[in-house]
Amino acid sequence: xxxxxFTEQPMSAYPVEEGRKxxxxxxxxxxxxxxxxxxxxxxxxxxxxxxxxxxxxxxxxMLNEHHNAPFCMQAKCNIFAAIxxxxxxRVRIVLLGNPLPLAENPVRLAEELAxxxxxxxxxxxxxxxxxxxxxxxxxxxxxxYNRERFEEAHDLIVRTWTEFGPFRWEGAHYQQRVVNPWALxxxxxxxxxxxxxxxxxxxxxxxxxxxxxxxxxNTTVEQTQRIWKLYDDTAAEVGFEGGPPYHGYLxxxxxxxxxxxxxxxxxxxxxxxxxxxxLAHPVWSTPSGYSSPENRRGFVEFSVGRGGxxxxxxxxxxxxxxxxxxxxxxxxxxxxxxxxxxxxxxGIMAMWANDGAVSHRDSMTCIRLFGQExxxxxxxxxxxxxxxxxxxxxxPVSLAFSADLAPKAPAAAAE
Amino acid sequence: MAGAVEWRKSLVEVAGVRVALSRAGSGPPLLLxxxxxxxxxxxxxHDALAERFDVLxxxxxxxxxxxxxxxxxxxxxxxxxxxxxLLSALGIERCAGLLGLxxxxxxxxxxxxxxxxxxxxxxxxxxxxIRPPGEDHILDQALLSYIDYxxxxxxxxxxxxxxxxADPSTDQLVEWDICRETSFRIAWKPYMYSQTLPHxxxxxxxxxxxxxxxxxxxxxxxxxxxxxxxLRGARLEMLPECGHCVEMERPSELARLVAGFVAG
Numbered sequence: 001x002x003x004x005x006f007t008e009q010p011m012s013a014y015p016v017e018e019g020r021k022x023x024x025x026x027x028x029x030x031x032x033x034x035x036x037x038x039x040x041x042x043x044x045x046x047x048x049x050x051x052x053x054x055x056x057x058x059x060x061x062m063l064n065e066h067h068n069a070p071f072c073m074q075a076k077c078n079i080f081a082a083i084x085x086x087x088x089x090r091v092r093i094v095l096l097g098n099p100l101p102l103a104e105n106p107v108r109l110a111e112e113l114a115x116x117x118x119x120x121x122x123x124x125x126x127x128x129x130x131x132x133x134x135x136x137x138x139x140x141x142x143x144x145y146n147r148e149r150f151e152e153a154h155d156l157i158v159r160t161w162t163e164f165g166p167f168r169w170e171g172a173h174y175q176q177r178v179v180n181p182w183a184l185x186x187x188x189x190x191x192x193x194x195x196x197x198x199x200x201x202x203x204x205x206x207x208x209x210x211x212x213x214x215x216x217x218n219t220t221v222e223q224t225q226r227i228w229k230l231y232d233d234t235a236a237e238v239g240f241e242g243g244p245p246y247h248g249y250l251x252x253x254x255x256x257x258x259x260x261x262x263x264x265x266x267x268x269x270x271x272x273x274x275x276x277x278x279l280a281h282p283v284w285s286t287p288s289g290y291s292s293p294e295n296r297r298g299f300v301e302f303s304v305g306r307g308g309x310x311x312x313x314x315x316x317x318x319x320x321x322x323x324x325x326x327x328x329x330x331x332x333x334x335x336x337x338x339x340x341x342x343x344x345x346x347g348i349m350a351m352w353a354n355d356g357a358v359s360h361r362d363s364m365t366c367i368r369l370f371g372q373e374x375x376x377x378x379x380x381x382x383x384x385x386x387x388x389x390x391x392x393x394x395x396p397v398s399l400a401f402s403a404d405l406a407p408k409a410p411a412a413a414a415e
Numbered sequence: 416m417a418g419a420v421e422w423r424k425s426l427v428e429v430a431g432v433r434v435a436l437s438r439a440g441s442g443p444p445l446l447l448x449x450x451x452x453x454x455x456x457x458x459x460x461h462d463a464l465a466e467r468f469d470v471l472x473x474x475x476x477x478x479x480x481x482x483x484x485x486x487x488x489x490x491x492x493x494x495x496x497x498x499x500x501l502l503s504a505l506g507i508e509r510c511a512g513l514l515g516l517x518x519x520x521x522x523x524x525x526x527x528x529x530x531x532x533x534x535x536x537x538x539x540x541x542x543x544x545i546r547p548p549g550e551d552h553i554l555d556q557a558l559l560s561y562i563d564y565x566x567x568x569x570x571x572x573x574x575x576x577x578x579x580x581a582d583p584s585t586d587q588l589v590e591w592d593i594c595r596e597t598s599f600r601i602a603w604k605p606y607m608y609s610q611t612l613p614h615x616x617x618x619x620x621x622x623x624x625x626x627x628x629x630x631x632x633x634x635x636x637x638x639x640x641x642x643x644x645x646l647r648g649a650r651l652e653m654l655p656e657c658g659h660c661v662e663m664e665r666p667s668e669l670a671r672l673v674a675g676f677v678a679g
Contacts, residue, residue: 144596283558288593297589300561
């Protein structure tokens with residue numbers, strides 16, 4: 001099993017009341033509420049936490065990015081990737097990921113990622129995402145072409161990494177006169193690509209068709225099982241066996257020295273008014289054309305308050321009871337993680353360990369306890385359940401680089 | 416005379432899509448180009464025009480569940496060419512009147528710059544397509560809910576309630592979402608205006624009437640000065656106590672203005 005440390009890098013010093021008063025904590029929530037002094041302190045605390053995560057034995061550090069929101073301070077995950085490439089020695093640098101449609105020049109991304117891979121001596125895992133709805137608005141990128149841009153940017157980056165230049169790219173959304181960057185990834189045929197996601201069925205199918213591991217972001221056990229079923233069915237169609245090396249799972253898990261302390265800190269997982277990525281404005285979070293046409297009706301109903309919020313989370317106690325949030329002493333947490341690992345069988349697990357206003361000190365304690373007690377127990381459970389990571393299973397990096405395919409006819413019920 | 420006018424619906428193959436067309440009345444041909452929020456099937460304004468003209472109301476491709484989208488389309492100028500193609504497919508050599516409402520006004524202006532001599536009269540009602548002066552900007556629906564955006568088109572909210580209902584149906588919201596998606600596809604950046612159109616307006620030969628609701632909150636009336644500077648000899652009618660959707664707030668007054676200008 002591959003175990004990652006993750007934090008959203010929350011901008012915890014923002015005035016929560018102001019967000020509630022404004023009614024949304026993204027896009028148009030004014031950056032007058034951003035405090036660069038606190039920002040500077042927090043960035044440096046996060047760096048210290050990452051160093052400790054490596055020292056105590058995490059296999060990797062997961063990074064991500066968001067824009068215009070206190071939810072996440074990383075405006076560009078490649079910046080932290082570059083920092084980690086230089087200051088760490090062993091951990092994998094797992095980007096989940098770069099929002100491809102936001103890139104006006106994917107070749108530039110390919111260059112940056114190649115630099116990170118070389119500087120880190122081959123420790124990069126390069127995930128790609130579509131970016132949230134409000135991210136499209138924050139960066140001025142057309143939401144109606146989000147998926148097309150995602151797929152085309154991906155194709156261009158992989159070609160840039162695997163085919164010598166110079167070559168020309170004439171796509172629908174990207175045209176490049178000369179593709180020939182003098183920075184190529186150290187890992188061959190190219191760094192591993194993992195695809196994180198939450199609700200889009202298309203993304204699960206797309207990941208499986210490329211043989212990329214899919215990382216379920218903070219989904220329920222039942223949602224996760226449905227995602228794996230879809231992934232593995234698609235995998236069988238294209239000719240490989242899915243299973244743990246292709247299944248990643250991000251979970252909110254906080255460890256402390258006492259149960260009370262752990263529960264108190266875990267309440268911070270609700271710090272964004274109980275929503276996943278902050279108090280969302282229904283229109284900004286789903287611009288027209290961004291989501292699949294089959295979700296159109298649900299989103300327009302939500303946008304005028306007629307339907308439920310598809311991103312709303314249940315109350316804290318309910319999430320604790322259903323293992324959506326796991327918190328406690330190492331002993332408690334290990335028992336609950338065992339349940340989740342048995343139920344979902346992932347080969348990759350990301351521990352979203354600290355959020356909101358959890359203090360630097362408590363965050364460091366949490367990371368230390370993970371290393372001392374939780375990680376060894378998780379590895380033992382993973383061995384017992386045969387939950388192999390893509391590295392342990394030595395899976396090919398993609399379908400295109402697979403030599404073992406045996407496609408099956410699609411099931412009659414498939415669309 | 417509601418109910419007396421018979422609207423005929425057809426599909427016309429243009430540029431790889433079937434364009435949905437409503438047509439009624441007799442007289443000289445008048446092409447009506449609808450808003451970015453689509454168009455309702457029947458409006459008193461449409462019927463009033465049909466008393467004087469052979470009225471053609473095509474759906475812009477991609478503007479509503481009944482309007483097949485042209486996936487290749489990338490600009491409003493593309494849409495203008497599609498409507499020119501539609502006219503020639505219908506065998507209409509000259510248009511007595513080309514009437515564009517809001518976003519449709521932008522499309523109409525683009526069409527009028529392209530083949531200046533096949534058009535007798537151009538009428539633009541609160542047209543999008545040109546950046547208003549100073550800090551004014553065209554209201555950006557990307558940041559607004561469907562209902563808030565549609566309501567912003569009305570100075571008199573009671574008129575909105577009467578036409579769409581005080582609480583528009585979910586079916587209507589879906590229609591607006593489809594329209595919005597197509598607007599994003601072809602007019603995302605810069606949003607709802609062209610940087611080149613002001614330089615081309617001088618090509619228009621048809622006399623033009625520009626009508627504006629003085630209380631337009633979607634396209635600021637300050638934009639009118641840019642249109643008047645570009646369209647030689649154009650006439651401006653500023654309607655007090657009226658918002659962006661003039662045809663729904665003042666149907667008979669607008670129909671009279673159009674009939675007087677186009678037929679006369």
